[in-house]
Amino acid sequence: MRLTVRLFAFFRDGRFRERECDYPEGTTVREIITSLGIDPGEVGVIMLNSRHCSQDQVVHQGDKLAIFPVIGGG
Amino acid sequence: MADRIFRINMTELTTSIEEVPADWMGHGGRGLTSTIVAAEVEPTCHPLGAKNKLVIAPGLLSGTVAANSGRISCGAKSPLTGTIKEANAGGTAAQMLARLGCKAIIIEGQPREDRWYSILIDEEDVTISEETDLVGKGNFAVVEEAGRRFGDRHGIITIGPAGEMKMLAANISIKDPDGKLRSCGRGGLGAVLGAKRVKFIAIAPTDAKVEIADPEKFREANRVFTKALVDNPISQALGTYGTNVLVNIINEAGALPTRNFSAGQFDGHEKISGETMHDIIVERDGRPKHNCHPGCVIQCSQIYNDKDRKYKTSGFEYESIWAMGADCCVDNLDLIAEADHLMDDIGIDTIETSVAMGVAMEAGVLEFGDGEGICRILREEIAAGTPLGRIIGCGAGSVGRAFGVTRVPVVKNQAIPAYDPRAVKGIGITYATSTQGADHTMGYTIATNILGVGGNIDPLGKEGQVELSRNLQIATAAIDSTGMCLFIAFAALDDATCLPALVDMINARYGISLTADDVTSLGKTILKTERAFNQAAGFTSRDDRLPEFFREEPLPPHNVVWDMTDEEIDAFWDFS
Ligand code: SF4
Numbered sequence: 053m054r055l056t057v058r059l060f061a062f063f064r065d066g067r068f069r070e071r072e073c074d075y076p077e078g079t080t081v082r083e084i085i086t087s088l089g090i091d092p093g094e095v096g097v098i099m100l101n102s103r104h105c106s107q108d109q110v111v112h113q114g115d116k117l118a119i120f121p122v123i124g125g126g
Numbered sequence: 127m128a129d130r131i132f133r134i135n136m137t138e139l140t141t142s143i144e145e146v147p148a149d150w151m152g153h154g155g156r157g158l159t160s161t162i163v164a165a166e167v168e169p170t171c172h173p174l175g176a177k178n179k180l181v182i183a184p185g186l187l188s189g190t191v192a193a194n195s196g197r198i199s200c201g202a203k204s205p206l207t208g209t210i211k212e213a214n215a216g217g218t219a220a221q222m223l224a225r226l227g228c229k230a231i232i233i234e235g236q237p238r239e240d241r242w243y244s245i246l247i248d249e250e251d252v253t254i255s256e257e258t259d260l261v262g263k264g265n266f267a268v269v270e271e272a273g274r275r276f277g278d279r280h281g282i283i284t285i286g287p288a289g290e291m292k293m294l295a296a297n298i299s300i301k302d303p304d305g306k307l308r309s310c311g312r313g314g315l316g317a318v319l320g321a322k323r324v325k326f327i328a329i330a331p332t333d334a335k336v337e338i339a340d341p342e343k344f345r346e347a348n349r350v351f352t353k354a355l356v357d358n359p360i361s362q363a364l365g366t367y368g369t370n371v372l373v374n375i376i377n378e379a380g381a382l383p384t385r386n387f388s389a390g391q392f393d394g395h396e397k398i399s400g401e402t403m404h405d406i407i408v409e410r411d412g413r414p415k416h417n418c419h420p421g422c423v424i425q426c427s428q429i430y431n432d433k434d435r436k437y438k439t440s441g442f443e444y445e446s447i448w449a450m451g452a453d454c455c456v457d458n459l460d461l462i463a464e465a466d467h468l469m470d471d472i473g474i475d476t477i478e479t480s481v482a483m484g485v486a487m488e489a490g491v492l493e494f495g496d497g498e499g500i501c502r503i504l505r506e507e508i509a510a511g512t513p514l515g516r517i518i519g520c521g522a523g524s525v526g527r528a529f530g531v532t533r534v535p536v537v538k539n540q541a542i543p544a545y546d547p548r549a550v551k552g553i554g555i556t557y558a559t560s561t562q563g564a565d566h567t568m569g570y571t572i573a574t575n576i577l578g579v580g581g582n583i584d585p586l587g588k589e590g591q592v593e594l595s596r597n598l599q600i601a602t603a604a605i606d607s608t609g610m611c612l613f614i615a616f617a618a619l620d621d622a623t624c625l626p627a628l629v630d631m632i633n634a635r636y637g638i639s640l641t642a643d644d645v646t647s648l649g650k651t652i653l654k655t656e657r658a659f660n661q662a663a664g665f666t667s668r669d670d671r672l673p674e675f676f677r678e679e680p681l682p683p684h685n686v687v688w689d690m691t692d693e694e695i696d697a698f699w700d701f702s
Contacts, residue, residue, distance in 0.1 A: 060374050061367060061401060069396075096359075097578050102380045102683060104582065118378045124360035124577050124616045125369030125400075125426070125444050126570050 053077055055115040063090060063121055075111065082107035085119060096122030128337075129229035132252050134245060136322045137176060137235030141252040146229050152638075154186030156212040157607035157652045158230055159201025163210055164655045166232070169662035173205035173314075174292055174321040176236035182223075182283065182327075183231075185609015189224025189336040190344070192631050193352040195609045196221045196419030198283075198300060198310070203663070205321075206294040206314035206478070206521055207538040207563040210659040212606065213310035216418030216427075217300030220609055222281040222329045223247070224336050237323045242290075246276075248330035257325045262287060264471035264509075265299045265307055268326050273305065281329035286473025289316030291511045293519035295478035296320060299470065306440050308418045311475040312565060313540065314521075339637030347630035354624035355423050360579065360616040364426040365415045367400035369444040372544070372572075373451070374399045379576050379585065380683045381549035383542070384452045385494055386484040387535045390549050390681045394457025398447055403430070403459060410435050424613050430463050439467045445566070448544035449480030450500060454487060461497030468504040474519060479508070481541035482522040489529035533675050538563035538665075547672055548681040548688050550575045550585040555595035555690065558670045559698040561656035567612055569599035573619060580619035586686055592698050600701075604649035608632065650701065657699070667696050 058070045067088060075084060081100070085092050085107065097120040098105055111117060131144040153161050159181040171177035180202045187195040198220035204211035223231070226247060237243070244257040260268050268284040281301060288296035296316030299307040338344050355361050363371055373395055376382045380390040396402060407414050413429040418441060432438040442463060450462045469476050483500050486492060491514070492499035507515030517528045522541040526534030535542040540563025547554025552571030557564040566572065571594050575585040583590045605612060608628065617624045625642060633639055660669075676688035 058378075061363060061371055064401065094359075097375065097576070099378050102378060103586075104379075104576075104578075104584070118375075120375055120378075121363065122359040122578075123363040123367070123371045123375065124573065124579060124613070125364065125372040126567060126572065126612065 053113045055111055055113065055117060057084065058116070058118045060118065060120045061123055063119060079111055080107065081105060081109045081111060081117065084111065084117065090119070094121055096120050128227060130227055132228050132231045132247065134231065134233045134252060134254065135235045136233060136237050136243070136324065139237070139254050141254065143252065150229070153607060154188070155183055155197065155199040155214065155607040155609050156201065156603060157648060158183040159199045159212050160210055160652055160656050162230060162232060163201050163203065164659045167203055169203070169659050170664065171203065173203045173208065174317060178203050178318055178321070179232055179234040180315065180318045180322060181230055181232050183229065184220035184224040186607060186632055187635060188220040188609035190338065190635060191421065192348050193355055193421055193423045194611045194614055196421055197609050197611055198223070199606065200298050200310040200315045202315055202318045204313035204315070204562070205292070205317050207540050208663060209538055209562055209665065210656045211313035211315060211562050213298070213312045213315055214606060215300045215308040215310045216422070216611065217281070217302045217308040218419060219281040219283050219300045219329055221419065222331065225332050225334050226329065227334070233319070233322050233324060236321060242323050242325050244325055245327045246330070247327065249332055249334070260325055262290065265473050266471050269301050269305055269307070272326060272328055276328050276330070278305065279331040282326055284326035284473070285316045285319050286471060287509050287511065288472050288474040288519055289320035290325070291516065291519070292317040292320045293474065293516060294524065295475045295482065295519055295521045297473055297475045299473055302418050303420055304440070307470045308441055309470065309475070311477065313562060316473050338635055340634040344631055344634035347627045347634055350623050351627035351631060352423055354617045354621045354627065355614060358617040358621060361424045361613070364424050364613060367404050368414070368426050368428050368442065370403050370442065370447050371400035372444045373448065374401065375576065376545060379549065380681070381546045381576070381585065382448065382452050383535070383544065383546045385455055386453060386488045386533055387546065388533065388679070390546050391683055392452035392455070394455070395452065397457040398451040398459055398462065403442070406459060407431070416440060422611065424611070426613060432460065432463070438463045439470065442466055445544045446476035446480065449477050450483070450497070453481060453484040454500060455494040456497035456500065458497050461501065465497070465500050465504060468501060472504060472509050474508065477543050478521045478541045479518065481535060482518045482525045485522050485525040485531050485534055486518055486529070488533060489525065489531050491529070534673060536564060537672060538669055540564050545572055546681055548676055548686045549684055551588060551690060552583060552585065552591040552594045554672060554688055555591050555695060555698060556599065558672055558695050559595065560599070561653060561660055567602070569595045569602055570612070570615065571595050571598060573616065579616055586684060588690060588694065591690070592694060596698055596701060599653060600646060600649035602649070603652040604645045607648065607652065670695055
């Protein structure tokens with residue numbers, strides 16, 4: 053199953069900005085985060101197809117997953 | 127030094143130093159500017175006439191060593207919105223005024239003759255002098271010349287040509303520790319100072335310190351407070367990427383207003399993002415981390431250099447970059463930085479002016495994406511005060527009216543900033559109900575709607591939005607009174623030690639015993655004072671509405687419209 057993973061801010065350091073990734077059916081967001089060597093505790097916001105989701109969310113073929121650290125501004 | 131009110135009468139060209147009335151004692155910053163404007167300004171007066179007053183006030187904790195406490199508030203009746211207005215900024219002025227024992231400056235009246243003036247405040251006195259050399263000059267020239275006249279350590283509050291020409295988007299600029307500028311941006315307060323014919327105010331340095339009733343308790347509270355700020359992960363991200371870290375996340379959420387509010391995502395978002403900006407800054411030997419006033423431990427500001435590694439701009443904020451970037455479809459950070467610098471020099475609000483440019487693009491005055499065109503209009507039309515320059519310099523509403531555009535993103539005639547209310551309903555409630563026209567900083571629901579700070583509330587749903595905006599608007603009014611930068615709110619929302627420490631510092635400074643509930647009551651009182659002024663000026667709940675197009679034009683990618691009902695919006699004010 054292929055999906056697009058996008059990383060932001062310092063999650064990009066030593067990793068990537070955007071990548072098409074292969075994962076088995078039934079993979080959760082948390083499993084993807086861990087597979088990238090990111091500490092799930094450092095994750096601030098996750099959006100799946102531009103909607104907020106939890107780390108328990110199961111992903112699907114063609115999804116666009118965006119993973120942000122804890123950030124803010126204004 | 128006991129705190130005093132410095133009153134400056136520009137009709138008589140006289141000054142006086144007065145005792146602080148008892149009911150103003152517990153106020154500072156926005157609470158004080160709004161209290162004074164409500165007490166002394168006729169709500170129906172012309173904002174550019176002799177009856178309006180410009181009030182400048184440091185916050186309750188300004189001048190102390192409290193971290194992040196150096197914000198200065200300017201308040202008046204706004205010529206842009208017709209409502210009461212407060213705009214705050216960093217720079218060195220708040221701390222310097224507080225150390226001179228200044229609780230607030232009230233500038234009133236209007237000179238009868240066609241002359242300009244400057245004001246000097248020092249330990250001895252407040253002096254008005256006629257000003258000729260700097261009339262017509264940009265803000266950077268004012269700071270430079272004032273440095274020659276008085277020395278580099280003086281604080282400066284100044285207006286540029288936009289303020290002199292009384293453009294409704296004119297801001298008031300405050301000198302920062304590096305001799306650059308921070309702006310009290312919104313609501314055209316620069317035009318009010320221009321109407322008083324005051325080009326700049328210089329503040330002399332002093333060795334005096336503000337009195338602290340309980341120094342020991344103060345030190346301890348500040349230690350806890352500073353730690354809460356420094357340890358907060360959001361503070362750390364702000365120091366690395368600045369506020370512009372938001373471009374990508376707001377774009378991802380489909381809430382980045384693009385092409386004059388006709389879409390929620392911008393193809394060029396990566397090119398103008400905080401991540402890209404950080405890399406450019408580092409590559410050109412700039413500084414990703416920088417403070418707008420001494421004592422800030424978050425340091426969201428930065429120094430952005432041009433291709434030749436020369437200083438171009440600082441305080442390069444998300445809202446400015448969004449407005450010139452996504453809203454005007456310019457995907458070139460160097461052009462946006464150039465425009466940012468020009469606007470600082472001209473003394474005009476980057477949000478209002480850039481949103482006005484977006485409306486002008488819609489009208490066909492220039493093409494979407496024409497960053498060079500924006501810079502040209504700033505230099506040749508706005509700075510020069512041509513008819514087109516004045517139309518754009520009076521804001522988005524002004525351009526809409528002049529060119530017959532119907533998609534004009536304003537509330538109470540003030541431009542809507544960088545978050546589309548169709549895709550983030552909480553911020554729409556803030557824009558609609560704010561006492562000062564559309565302003566994200568009045569109740570920053572983005573924290574909870576998008577960033578997961580202070581909980582999570584679905585940005586697209588209706589549930590909980592009014593309450594969220596209400597709680598944040600109340601808290602913000604209180605924070606804006608302390609002299610604290612609003613970015614302490616991220617720590618305050620998620621770290622239980624932060625707010626009690628802030629309240630302890632206020633108590634230790636003044637020898638009082640406020641509770642957290644008292645601080646909430648202060649926030650409520652400020653909102654009600656501001657609203658009562660607006661109602662007396664003729665505003666009703668019918669003014670608490672977003673423009674029609676938000677209800678009618680679905681915003682891609684979520685294809686959502688603004689669907690909060692009038693009753694839901696009006697319930698905002700159901701609190702006592
Ligand atoms: S966090 Fe940013 S805006 Fe706030 S005081 Fe520091 S530099 Fe200024």
